[in-house]
Amino acid sequence: MKQQDIEDLRQLIEFLKSHGVSEFDVDRGDLKIRLKFNPQEGAAAGLSDLARLLQTSPLQTGPQSVAQAAAVTLAGSVSSGAAAEPAANAEAGLHMVKSPIVGTFYGSPSPGAAAFVAPGDHVEKGQVIGIIEAMKLMNEIESDVAGEVVKCLVSNGQAIEFGQPLYSIRPA
Secondary structure: OOHHHHHHHHHHHHHHHHOOOOEEEEEEOOEEEEEEOOOOHHHHHHHHHHHHHHHHOOOOOOHHHHHHHHHHHHHOOOOOHHHHHHHHHHHOOOEEEEOOOOEEEEOOOOOOOOOOOOOOOEEOOOOEEEEEEEOOEEEEEEOOOOEEEEEEOOOOOOEEOOOOEEEEEEEO
16 A cells, blocks of 8 residues: 555544544545544544554555554444443433425535534524535525534535435424
8 A cells, every 4th residue: 555545544533533533435446445534532533543553554555454453453342232322311301403494404604614514503494504505506404493413424525315414403
């Protein structure tokens, strides 16, 4: 594996971490990588372990070696069912804002502009929180509850389906 490929993989891991992606697959010719991240604290440690592994250990050039290293490193961060219960309880009172249409999601009014909302922001019912482009039309997505944005569940430019959760909001 070339040094540039390793750097690309590091950047991909950081991007996935920053956007809260829980699962990712890539297939580039004979190179196949599948990453699954645990949303709890242990996952962050697993990702940093993977990044450290990529930084310090010489990887074999075979296509499966990176996927195996990722699986081995991330397997150590899988938590028990008991630790998953508090996360489920934390999400119990959350409201999901779902997509009313199929299209492409955008979290800001234009490229380079600030996002409509970010985790921790307070939103009012009817406030624009995103845009979905469908058939060259920009459709504003409004919050259907007032409360605090907990998490954006989709990334900018992502293709989305009808009914797909976009944001989790803790009602006020």
